[in-house]
Amino acid sequence: MTRSDRQAGLDKLNTRVREDLSYLTLPAKPWVPRQSYKGQAVRDVVIIGAGMCGLAALAQLRLAGIDNVVAYDHAAPGLEGPWITFARMRTLRSPKTLTGPALGLPALTFRAWYTAQFGAEAWDRLDKIPKEQWMDYLVWYRHILELPIENEVRLLDIEAATDDLVALRLEDQSGTRTEYARHLVLATGRSGLGGAYVPDFLDGLDPALWAHGADEIDFGALKGKDVAVIGAGATAMDNAGMALERGAASLCMLIRRKEMPQINKMTGIGSPGVVHGIRYLPDDWKWKFYDYVAKAQTPPPRSSTLRVSRHPNARFYLDCAVTGVRAAGNRAIVETSQVPFEVDFVIAATGFRNDFFERAEFASIAPHIKVWGDGVYAPDMGTPHRFLVDSPYLGESFEFQEKEPCTCPILSRIHCFNDAAMLSHGKLSGDIPAVSAGADRLMRGIAASLFNADREKQFEALQNFAAPELEGDEWTDSTPDLKPKDKIAS
Ligand SMILES: Cc1cc2nc3c(=O)[nH]c(=O)nc-3n(C[C@H](O)[C@H](O)[C@H](O)COP(=O)(O)OP(=O)(O)OC[C@H]3O[C@@H](n4cnc5c(N)ncnc54)[C@H](O)[C@@H]3O)c2cc1C
Known part of the structure; x- marks a missing residue:
């Protein structure tokens, strides 16, 4: 295929993506009231990290009408994640058929992107996905969905501006600045909550x-x-x-x-049951699964x-x-x-480890984050693997929880959407197979939290809504003609 054939194929796919979204009436109409703090506009959600998980989260939030969002990544555009930086394999390990960050939309899959450019026969011949092509696909995903991402911006520090507003200190080429967000998503990758082990x-x-x-x-x-x-x-x-x-x-x-x-044990039992069920296992069963996987090794x-x-x-x-x-x-x-x-x-x-204390940007919240070692893990649950003991003990939508109640309430607004979430949520925020399910779980939690926090404004909006559906000329009221002893024939 020539370059222009490939471009023509991609143009067609781009049209299809836009059409599919419009058939589904997506993105939903924005519905979150705007806020400001100290005269500055507040973001509904800031995502740190525009690797695969950050992209999927950003896309899912925007499709759900939460449009006052942005993702920041300290990498240059097209260099996010490991793929063409420190990943030294030739191809992905994952099978080519995984739907990854497609969010349930066939036209957003790697297969659609690849077939549009190289044809169905080339797809059949393709064994594993070359890592450079996976990066190209993620770049395309970002552009076709018009995701608001700013590169070469680094998160330096997190503070609680109020109990429900996160202050982020960010750095880019022009210096440092503070931004405020109602929710913060840490899509910071495998080393995102610690570093190399x-x-x-x-x-x-x-x-x-x-x-x-x-x-x-x-x-x-x-x-x-x-x-x-x-x-x-x-x-x-x-x-x-x-x-x-x-x-x-x-x-x-x-x-x-x-x-x-x-034997790759966990992949072997992969199913929607695992994707949606791990979260709802009792804690000792979650441990039992990941203890077993850690011992078996991948x-x-x-x-x-x-x-x-x-x-x-x-x-x-x-x-x-x-x-x-x-x-x-x-x-x-x-x-x-x-x-x-x-x-x-x-x-x-x-490998890598979970150690919030390793990362300067988490210094103010690290001492307050509850981990499995804080009284959740008990020796009879299995081997105390360090990386599991140090894993954050997360809530329903990946949010951190406090070690001691009421000592750091802002943690409920900070979502750990990276590898460190595995023990609490299963592998929904780290690998390709279930990232769309993870983004969906995250979006639902954030949407519910925003709606609940704004309930007074949402109720006010309900009261103020005055656009009539009936205009009053569709019927006449016969009540005034009623006589006391009239029998109404139906
Ligand atoms: C070598 C290697 C090969 C892999 N192969 C596969 C595979 O075949 N299949 C599979 O499913 N998974 C694979 N993985 C796992 C892989 O990491 C994930 O699938 C994918 O990268 C997860 O996306 P992510 O967004 O969580 O993390 P990443 O892709 O790592 O993205 C995290 C982003 O956060 C940014 N970031 C971090 N901290 C900050 C900060 N303070 N400020 C601003 N930005 C920040 C980083 O720059 C980075 O771009 C592989 C991992 C590695 C390391």
Whole structure:
């Protein structure tokens, strides 16, 4: 297909999206009364993060007539999320058929976008979605829905302006400013409520000798070098694949487990039941599910693993827990439960963690956020995995809850729409499969909260509404003609 054929296909799809929305009378008419605070207009909702979850949330809120919303992202346009920044896989792990952020609209799916440009046969031939194409799709989604997003804006700080108004300190190229919002959605991604998890044994090690798997890494500089990758997840394989392709002399995968996990358990039972049901499980059952999944672990994708193992200079060492890393000249000695390894560079593909205290922007709210470790988790529920114990204990629409009642009421207006919500809500705000269901749950909660908070104004609007449906000339009143003993024949 030529570029102009592709553009023509996309133009057709754009028309279809607009038509579908108009058939559904979407977006709904705006219905939230405007507010101001200290002479400044207040946003109904501010979303931090314009990755996939931020986009889906923004779109769903606008379709529901909550139009006084905006999303801010500190990344440049088209660079939001991991896809073309630190994601080092070639394709998505997810099957191409997932409907992702389409919000129930067929014309908004990746399939519609892809088929419009490349045709149905190309779609049939497509195996997995190349990550660059997924990013292109998200950029298209943003434009066709005319989503109000400002890039290169960073959230610096959150404060309670009042009990029900969030003050956000934001920074962009022109400086810092404060904005007010009635609801704040943190769609800040996998590292959104903490950061990279770095094992203690890497603390203090010369940064020239190691990096986290999500860091920017100069893979070109690893040509001819001996590299160790700690971990066996998808990120571990992707980083190893990159290092090998850029000419690493040797690469060892240091894997703590005795066996590689082979079965993707939670994906295996994926169903609308899981999507809508996890939230309503008793807490001990939620723990039981995610404890089991954490123990079983998620295998790296087959293609990513083959990308590594096809290199003769790649080695997999299982049952090989790293116990320490130290510098020896300009090399690193990696102590393990087997033998020490001497390498030039270590990549720690050790994941992320939930630690609000790690992020300066959450400093004022972090001490008040209730987590599962605050009396919800009990030892008889299962293993106390640190990332689960530190997970926020969220309310119905992803809102934070207070550790101590009445100490930080603004938390009920701050919604944790990112990976950290998994234990409370299931995977509705982190991965592609159920993000539309998550956006819908979030929107319903925010819509209900806004309506309830504005009930006096909404009632006033009810009273003031005076546009007649009947004009008074459609009937005549026969009551005055009634005589006391008249029998009315029907
Ligand atoms: C390497 C890798 C591969 C993955 N592959 C898949 C896959 O195949 N299938 C799948 O379902 N999932 C995959 N995931 C999970 C993936 O992260 C999510 O599907 C998707 O990115 C989630 O979208 P998100 O909006 O929650 O987070 P992100 O896409 O990470 O977006 C979060 C955004 O928030 C912004 N942000 C954060 N903090 C601030 C701040 N203080 N101020 C302003 N902006 C801020 C960031 O710039 C970022 O753009 C992968 C993740 C990684 C890391």
